Each structure stands twice: as C-alpha cells, then as structure tokens.
Amino acid sequence: MNDHLIGGPALPQERRLVTAIPGPESARLHARKAAAVAAGVGTTLPVYTVAAGGGVIVDADGNSLIDLGSGIAVTTVGNSAPAVVDAVTEQLQAFTHTCFMVTPYDGYVRVAEKLNELTPGSHEKRTALFNSGAEAVENAVKIARAFTKRQAVVVFDHAYHGRTNLTMAMTAKNMPYKHGFGPFASEIYRAPLSYAFRDGGLSGEAAAFRAIDLIEKQVGAGNLAAVVIEPIQGEGGFIVPADGFLPLLVQWCHDNGVVFVADEVQTGFARTGELFACDHEAVVPDLIVTAKGIAGGLPLSAVTGRAEIMDAVNVGGLGGTYGGNPLACAAALAVIETIATEDLVGRARMIGKTMVERLHGFADPRIGDVRGRGAMVAVELVEPGTTNPDPDLTRAVAAAAHAQGVVVLTCGTYGNVLRFLPPLSMPDHLLFEAFDVLEQVFREN
Template identity: 65%
Template sequence: MSVPAPSPELLGGPCLPQRRELRTAVPGPRSLALAQRRSAVVAAGLSSALPVYAAAAGGGVLVDVDDNSFVDLGSGIAVTTVGNSAPKVVAAATEALSRFTHTCAMITPYEGYVRLAEELAAITPGDHHKRTALFNTGSEAVENAVKIARHATGRSGVAVVDHAYHGRTNLTLAMTAKNMPYKDGFGPFASDVFRAPTSYPFRDGADLDGNPVDGPAAARRAIEHLERSAGAERLAALVIEPVQGEGGFIVPAPGFLAEIARWCADHGIVFVADEVQTGVARTGAWFASEHENVVPDLITTAKGLGGGLPIAAVTGRADLMDSVHPGGLGGTYGGNPVACAAALAALDTIREDCLIDRARAIGDAAGGRLRALAETDPRIGDVRGRGAMLGVEFVRPGTHEPDPGLAKAVAGYAHRAGVIVLTCGSFGNVIRLLPPLTIPDELLHDGLDVLAEALEAAR
C-alpha cells in the first residue's frame, strides 16, 4: 500500500522546497570558512560525516549555509523521524519554552513528565503495569537500565552480543563491540560484561554439521556461550538491539530474539531491548521488538522520541522499575520540560500523520529499489532492514569479504551530489538509510537514483 508523505504545509522548516539543488561545489565557500573557524576551537576528536554546515532543514531536505539543498537520508542518525522542525514539535516546544525552561523534575516536577510516562506505558510492548524514568541520551538510558536490572536482581553480570552498539559512557563502551572509533584508547572499561555471538543471517552460514544457523540455532549458540563464560545465575541483564544499528543494520533471523527472551525469563535475567535507534515508528511499528512478538522487561528509547530535542527513557515492568530506592534514579536535566513537550508532540505527529504506515511504505519502496540493484551488482552482498531503517552491505564480488572502500566511495559521491547517507557496520562496509518519515516520494527516489549513480561511478 502506498502511503504518501504529509502535505507540504506539514513538512516543517521555513517552507523549504522539497528538492535537491546544488548552487556551489560541496563544500561551498561559507562551509569552508566555518570549517577553518571550527578547526581553531572544536576538539579534533569530534568529526563529522559531511563537510557542510546546516542552515535549515525540514521535510526531507537539509539546506547548508551556501544554500545547497541536500536529500536527507540520515535524519541526524534516526533522530528527526517526524521531520526536522516538525510544526507540532516546534509549536509545543515554543509554548513550553515560554512557560519555564527548567525546574528539575527531582525538585519540582511537572505534568509533561507524567504525560510522557503515560504515553510510553501505552505504546511500548506488553499490557503489564509499567513505569518510566526519563533521561537525556541513549547512553544514559542504557546505563540506567543496567542499574535497574542490577538493583532488582542483586546480580552484576551484563550480557551483550557481537556487533552491538550501546553508547559512549564507560559502561556502554564496555558493552559496545567496535573498537574504532568508539573504544580505542579510552579503557579500562567497566567489568562484568559478557559478549555472545549474535544472529547475522548474511554471515552465519552453516554449523559444523552443515546445518543452517537459523534464528533458534543462533540463539542456542549465544546461550551456550553465555552459560559457559558467565553462568546464567550471574547475569542481571541481557541487553540487545532488536535491529543492530552501528553494527551494520543487522536484522536477526526469525526466532532468535524470542528464544533469547525465553531463556532470560527462565533464568531471572532482565531482557532489555535497546530501541534507541529502532524505536518510535522507525521500523514500521512503534518498536522493533513488536516484529518478533517480543515483550521486553525494560526498553530504552531516545533519538526519534524527542523530535530533535534531547530526551531518553527507560520504560518497563513496574516491579523492576520500582525496585530502586527513592533518589536512586534521576539527573539534573532528565525529562526537561521543553523536551517532554516536544516528545509528546512528536508522538501525536506520528499518530495523526500515519507515520508508522509511512515507514513501512518507505521500506517497501526503497527496499525494492535496493534489491533490484543487488540483482545486477555482485558488489551488493545484502540488502536488509525494517521499515525506514535499511542497510546495504558491500562485498568483494563473489565473496563475503567486506568492501569498506566501496561504502566510503558511494557515500562520498552521494555527499558531493547532494544526498546525505551514512556508513556503519563492524567492517565499515554498510551504507545505512534513515530517511525522515516525512520525505516526499519524489525526493526519496531522487536520493536512490544518486546512490545508483554512485555505484556505477565506483566501478
């Protein structure tokens, strides 16, 4: 079913034309000047994917300071799911900003915090009693989910899987798999973190007996590894992305997540779904866990939740969340009132503009185009994803050998041609597409045309 993008007056931004248009080379002179200023004052460790500087954004475009209009297939890494400067988000945040910017929810709380917790209880999987605590970033949410699980179980161990990405704090870096650029030189990291193999259908192949490693088999492999390396009785939590993000947009084989969740339930291990990137309509459901009929004990959200403003949450079983003593959870800015207002407006926008259906339509359209390319180009090893979260894995033709150079070349060509795409993957060989759900069909297909041109140019 074709689901159109919202009408132009709902796209947000300063009435931006929804088209790709380059008025200068990329980067243009104003961006080059800003880059020179930046090099004098911004830490070198903070890099950027594109050498251009944003001036405005909305719908499916981003306009730089040189008046170049780019097709946005990145959404600020899945943050602007409802579009940048979405009208309802802007209006709600502006109204909240005019009343008060901060009181600290731990001192004098406010209705917006309560309303957002009510919303999250309603939309997260499961009909059990739930509680929520709000934070600022995905890393904070994941770290607090681990704190809650440890406090509730009295155990210390944390299980994660290969290719995982969970954040940039010390604990979440320990949980993250990839060394460069995230971990290198920043240790030592938190202890009691145990890593297991995951389900990576494109690379799993067969077991030693020649049987395919399907979802249940991959789950058994992970469980056996954790029982040997940690022991189920030692684990407080198993934290997993239902679709892995930075690790390569890996969709596990059917049955993998459900089998892991069952094992956790059997052994009193808290099953935590890290839905920081996958959550809030991105995959064509409120949460990616729903695609596998999995009900997490705890679920973490951020990114798309705030419509562009920083906010994050841990939502989960009331008995787990309430096990922590008063004062044990919190933070000065957690659940900022302006960010709460923006989040509530973002959720309203998703409902009113049917953006969950729109995510599925984007996935069908873009996935179809990408799979058609894969049929004729042996350098595309795999096309995968859910909804408007799609990945293209590049390999040496006829092999499974990763080709990060091709991914870099395709992304670079796209950037110079006016299309924002991002790379990812443990091997750096995946192009990921995360368009805002407000992107018009014509703009989406224009961006995909450029990707096809980039592949041809890289032959």
C-alpha cells in the same frame, strides 16, 4: 505513496546544488570548527546547516541536500515539525527548567504515561526519563542490577550502546568508540549474534541456542543481571536477527530470572514500520530503552519497564538535573501525536518498500546483502562473489553521494555498510531522486 510533505518549515523540497559540496562558506565555517572544537568530534559531511525540513537540509552556501540520515534516526517526524515547534514554543514561554527532582511538572508524567501505554506488553509499567541513549542504557543496567542483586551483563557481537565508560564496555567496535579510553567497566560479557548474511544459514533458534550455551558456560545464569540487545543493530550494520532468535532469548531470560533489555534507541518510534522493533516478533522486553526519535531533535531518553523491576531502585537512585527537561517532554508528546495522526508507522513501511525495491534493482554484484525493516534499511558491500567486506567501496560511494547532494551514512563493524534513515516526512519525489543518484553513483564507482 503520495508526493506530500509531512511537517517541517516551508522549504522547497528539492535537491539543489549551488556550489561544490562543501561550498566556500561551509569550508570557512569548518576551518573555524577545526580551531575551536576538539579534534575528537568528527563530522561525516562538513556542510553547515542553516535550515532543514521535510526531506532536505539547506547549507550555508544555499545547497539543498536530500537527507537520508535524519541526524542518525532522530528527526523521524521531520526537522522542526510544526506540532513539535508549537509545543516547544508554548512550553518555552511557560518555563524552561525546574528540575523534576526538585519541583516536578505534568509534562514528565504525561510522557511516562504515554510510554507505559505504548511500549510492548500490557503489564504494569513505570518510566524514568534521561537525556541520551547511553545514559538510558546505563540506567537500565543499574535498574536490572538493583532488581536481581546480580552483576553480570551480556551484550552481543557488533553491538553499539553508547560512549560512557559502561556503555563503551558494552559496545563492540574499537575504532573510533573505545580506542585509548580504557580500562572499561567490568562484568560485561559478549555473546554471538544471529547475523544471517554471515551465519552460513544458521536459523534464529540455532543462533539463540549458540548464544545461550556460551552464556551458561562462560557467565552462568545465576550471576547474570541482564541481557541487553538491539532488536535491530544500528551502528553494528543494521543487522536483523533471524526470526526466532529474540523470542527464544527472551524465554531463556524469563526462565532464569534475567532481565531482558531491548535497546530501541535507534529503532523506536515508527522507524522500522512498527512503533517498536520488538513488535515485529511480538517480543515483550522487561525493560525497553528509547531515545533518538522520541523528541524530534531535543535531548530525551527513557527506560520503561515492568513496575516491579523499575521500582526496585531506592528513592533518589535514578534521575539527573536535566532528565525529562520540560521542553523535551513537550516535544516528545507532539512527536507521539504526530506519529499517530500522520500514520507514520504505515509511512515507514511504504518508504522501506521503496528503498528495498530500488536497491535490489541496482543489480550490483558488490551489494552482498540488502536488509532492514521499514525506513531503516542498509546494504552491505563486498567483493563480488564473496562475503569479504569492501570498506573502500563504501567510502567511495558515500563520498560520491555527498558530492551529488545526498546525505548517506556508513556503519558496520567492517566499515562496509551504507545505511538509509530518511525522515518519514520525506516526499516521494525526493526519495525517488535520492535513489536515482545512488544508482548512478554505483555505476560510476
């Protein structure tokens, strides 16, 4: 890999600690946050950003932190990537909003055309644009119900699909996402996932048959509108289903007239070393949901799918005031172009190879599993010699990494997974340094 910077403002690509993390100015700002922002809005690391680009985040105290989070897989092409800045600036000077449902514009159509072209499958497709991943997931369910005239929806253990009422019902983890917010939407059913680290050697095919058996017995194919799954789970712990699980599930859905929905909100747009995670097993979903990395940090999401399914909704049944905002559409087109011209799919593979090699090199018995694809990698931390989760160690490692100027995220149903999502604009020397820091953190905790 080459030491180069793909996009981003001309910030020094260095880890620089001027103060303790967080520093006094961030602490002052955080006190203002506590007085002004609802307590339910948490923060992972209370440093207040003033600039970001390449592989760094610069805070209000002048600290420069290495970013292994990408705003939860959003700034995949880098923060303020030049092509994105230029495209948004040009659009900003033309117009900021008309509402596509009132007076439409070319940018929305161009994004839809690109998504129809790039998403898995050569069939005729249609796209609808929205604002957030949760909003798109919810609309995918609406579309599947309209097409099938059925109501039931199957999701999976450890799933995360969003924070709206329907998507909270679809999300598995109670704290902090669901606690105290019920009652939730009905007709949501949960099936077991393929989880190699905790499945006792169960093959992907066997895990799929286990899930299908439960679905047939507890839901019934004739009642089922959609199966919704993350091809690689995000918040659930970067769980990669064993080979064969997804293709068999897709085949069962097709055999039974069930819409197969791939939630690629976190995995889409080069993150996993393919343009979409479904591409790793040549899985072709009926509907695919995208967001996060689609627009370089601007709010945009999409549902793309088979024309006959997407067109089953009555005119006016899909939309929203801000859906497909022209600024976000301009950003998305620039992101898609940047992924192609900079070969960010290949870059994701190289970053992933480096991260996996380094993590295995730690040789720490508390690392129970290293998993993921491309630049979407995680470690599951356990008590040595067991599969017992160790969330305390996970919190300690994350806190120590933060104190040393490396932004890492935690996840997982058991709170024992560290996840790594560096921007694909990160230069090699920063990636190596980040994992040098992490290796030292593991030795000291």
